[in-house]
Amino acid sequence: MRKFAFGAAAAAMLLGSAVVMMWRLSAADDVSPPARSTALPSVPVSAGTVVAADVPVVLRGLGTVQAYNTVAVKSRVDGHIVSVDFKEGQEVKEGAVLFQIDPRPYQAALDQATANMEKDQATLANAQLNFARDSKLIETRLAISQQQYDNDKAAVAADQAALDGDKAQVEAARVNLSYCRIASPIDGRLGARLVDKGNLVRSTGNTTLVNITQIKPIFVSFTLPQNTLDEVRRQQDRQPLAVDAIAGDNQTTLAEGKLTLIDNMVDPATGTIHLKARYDNQDERLWPGEFVNVKVVLSVRRHVPTVPEQTVLQGADGHFVYVIKPDNTVERRAVEVAAVQDGKAVIAKGLEPGDRVVIEGQYRLNNGARIRILPAGKAAATG
Known part of the structure; x- marks a missing residue:
């Protein structure tokens, strides 16, 4: 009997311990683990605003600066050069003396022709x-x-002819001088x-003594593709088109001029049309033979939305930008780029002036991403 009581008590104790253990396990299951944060970190970007601006419609080409006039100075008479009256590279005015050929033989020829004319003048006077x-x-x-009357009349005519010949000889000698x-x-x-001074030059030798180029004003000669010809002609008929000469860095404007020539045929070998523009060039920034970039301003787009070029990305479906929403998230928006x-970048469709867009850091974005706006230049340096 005692053994049975002891066994029942032990069984009760074991059952109680099991009930307590199950209760503890159940309570432990009811306690949730600490919640993990699902919020993604914000992406650092630089922002800008779509700006309405007047943007010119331009055509670009490569041109060569060409002197307005070029003269190869040569001698028209034979003789020794006795003086050189200029400095190399200097500016000269029309009529300025450059060289002096020994004039003595030509002065003597003029004196002789003058003497013959005076003699024939006296003969004519007597005949008259x-x-x-x-x-x-x-x-x-x-x-x-x-x-006798007829003879004297003929003598007058002959002497008059001789005198006319003498006058021509005098004029020729004067011109040569x-x-x-x-x-x-x-x-x-x-x-x-x-x-140089002291050299003998000849009129038949075709020797150039010095070259003169007129650079104020000056021309730029350039070509454009033939498919631009109709629009260029149409705009030129309204008013002379503006043509800017740009330096090799493609940034610095050297001169602003006007289109003066549309050539009369297309080059069939290159499919281009030859054009020329005129520049005052008072500051002499254009120099003959120089290569320049040319920008022809066809017209002006008025009050169109513009963004920095790097704002626009190229996707599989075309161009797009990231527009910043008020809650600092972004929306991927398709756009049409006019130029x-x-x-x-000139936006034809998809943006309006005043829209805020991402201009740096957009390569790390996707639609709906949260952003953190940094000053320009900082986003690109932030990884």
Whole structure:
């Protein structure tokens, strides 16, 4: 009997311990673990605003600066150069003396031609006196014969012809003498002296003494694709198109000019049309032979939305940007780009002036991402 009581008590104790253990396990299951945060970290970006601006419609090409006038100065008479009256590279005005050819042979020729003319003038004067007397005597038909009258009349005509020939000789000698003084035919800038003092030059030798180029004003010669010809002609008919000459860095504007020539045929070998623009070039920033980039301003888009060029991304379905929403999340929005020039993208559709967009850091974004706006330049440096 005692053994049974002891066993029952032990069983009761074991059952109680099991009930307590199960209760503790059940209580432990009811306690939830600490919640884990599901919020994603914000992406650092730089922001900008869509700006309405007037943007020119431009065509671009490569051009060569061309002197307005170029003259190769040569001698028109034979002789030795006795003086050189300029410095290489200087600017000269039309009529300025550049070289002097020895004038003495040509002065002597002029003096001789003048002497012959004076002699023939005297001969003519005597013949005219004789003919005047004959004209009075022939009326009586007693003191002079008709033959004598005709002879004296012919003598006057012959002497007059000789005198006219002498005058031509004098003028030719005077012109040759003037050619000994070689002057600049245009305003311009001199190049290097090609013939020195003391050298013999000949009119038939085709020797250039110095080159002169007129650079104020000046031209730029360039080409554009033939498919732009119709629009260029249409706009040029309204008013002369503005043509900017740009330096090799494609940033610095050297000069602003006007289109003056649309050539009369397309080059079939290249499919391009040749054009020329004129520049005042008073500051001489354009130099003959220089290569420049050319920007032809066809028209101006007025009050169109623009963003920095790097704002627009290229996707499989076209261009898009990330627009910043008021809660600092972004929306991926498709856009149509009308043009990209001078670091700006012109938006034809998809954005309005005043919209805020991501301009840096957008490569780490997706639609709906949360952002943290940093100053320009900081987002790109933040990993």
